Amino acid sequence: MNATRTVAVYSLGGTIAMTADPATAGVAPALSARDLLAAVPGLEGHGIELRVHDVRRVPGAWLTFDDLTELGAAIDAALAAGGVDGIVITQGTDTIEETAFALDLRHGHEQPVVVTGAMRNPTMPGPDGPANLHAAVLTAADPRLRGAGVVVVLNDEIHAARHVRKSHTTSPAAFTSPGAGPLGRIAENRVRLTSALPRRPAALAPPRRRDVRVGLYTVGLGDDGELLAAWEGRCDGLVVAAFGVGHVPLRLVEGLERFSARVPVVLSSRIGNGPVLTGTYGYPGSEKDLIGRGLVPAGDLGPYRARLLLHGLLAHGADRELIAATFAGHAY
Ligand code: ASP
Numbered sequence: 001m002n003a004t005r006t007v008a009v010y011s012l013g014g015t016i017a018m019t020a021d022p023a024t025a026g027v028a029p030a031l032s033a034r035d036l037l038a039a040v041p042g043l044e045g046h047g048i049e050l051r052v053h054d055v056r057r058v059p060g061a062w063l064t065f066d067d068l069t070e071l072g073a074a075i076d077a078a079l080a081a082g083g084v085d086g087i088v089i090t091q092g093t094d095t096i097e098e099t100a101f102a103l104d105l106r107h108g109h110e111q112p113v114v115v116t117g118a119m120r121n122p123t124m125p126g127p128d129g130p131a132n133l134h135a136a137v138l139t140a141a142d143p144r145l146r147g148a149g150v151v152v153v154l155n156d157e158i159h160a161a162r163h164v165r166k167s168h169t170t171s172p173a174a175f176t177s178p179g180a181g182p183l184g185r186i187a188e189n190r191v192r193l194t195s196a197l198p199r200r201p202a203a204l205a206p207p208r209r210r211d212v213r214v215g216l217y218t219v220g221l222g223d224d225g226e227l228l229a230a231w232e233g234r235c236d237g238l239v240v241a242a243f244g245v246g247h248v249p250l251r252l253v254e255g256l257e258r259f260s261a262r263v264p265v266v267l268s269s270r271i272g273n274g275p276v277l278t279g280t281y282g283y284p285g286s287e288k289d290l291i292g293r294g295l296v297p298a299g300d301l302g303p304y305r306a307r308l309l310l311h312g313l314l315a316h317g318a319d320r321e322l323i324a325a326t327f328a329g330h331a332y
Helices: 033-038 065-081 093-106 129-141 250-262 287-292 303-315 320-330
Strands: 005-013 018-021 026-029 048-058 086-090 113-116 150-154 157-160 184-187 190-193 214-218 237-242 265-269
Touching (some): 005 033, 005 065, 048 065, 048 129, 065 086, 065 093, 086 129, 093 303, 113 129, 129 150, 214 303, 237 303, 250 287, 265 287, 265 303, 303 320
Parallel strands (some): 005 048, 005 086, 086 113, 113 150, 214 237, 237 265
Antiparallel strands (some): 018 026, 150 157, 157 184, 184 190
């Protein structure tokens, strides 16, 4: 069949690309992008030309901000050159929700970027990698995904980068979009969109600094604030994963106020589903109190996403005003 659509595939490694390693008696990344595509039955029958790029062969947990900057630049160049209708990235599922969101923040093209991986490695019964890659290629080639930004496809479901969570450690149905649901599904080789594409704020400017460090501090019952001090002087910004709608123990309040006088501190919720509030509770350590002391509310962004947005903003030199305005622009 003559190719009518073109999809560029970039492989980074992960379980989808793992085989048995006799040295460790465990599995480790080994397969190339070409190997992965060769394991997908029927792919050649869809009239999609595939351009294949091996970028890394690493576990998801090894990926770095530099890896993403390099990958983002390669994708930008391929899309700017023309002739590519969509992008597929294969990688370890451990970091998919973060890489997808980080890439989405900077993606300024109409063509969709589809991130996929596998929960079951190729040595297991019923590995899901080939089916996920098949569904990802069909999604990337579908013109209705134009403008969708970065999406994640596993288990025949399409999830927006802004909502997707890895919500189970082993299930092939691990990827969900709590509070939003998937954008669509793939069945009988056809993409079926069931929701409107997400609203996407303007793309972030490219990073100018590589040495940005954003801390993540999760509060817990009875926290005495001692460990918050460990972050002081060691980060350019901090995200607090607070209780509920944005609350912290009383003993953290003064430390957080001092912290936010020096670097931006973003208030998010450790629940990871739903917004932090801004004006409901009125006691020390409540969301209203902390925002009054200078913390920036993260809106609906959970702590992992808030950390990535703050990192992206600090990496191109944003000041507090721009940081607060950008978080507000991401809120529903
Ligand atoms: N540990 C693996 C990784 O992220 C898990 C996976 O790919 O599913 O590389």
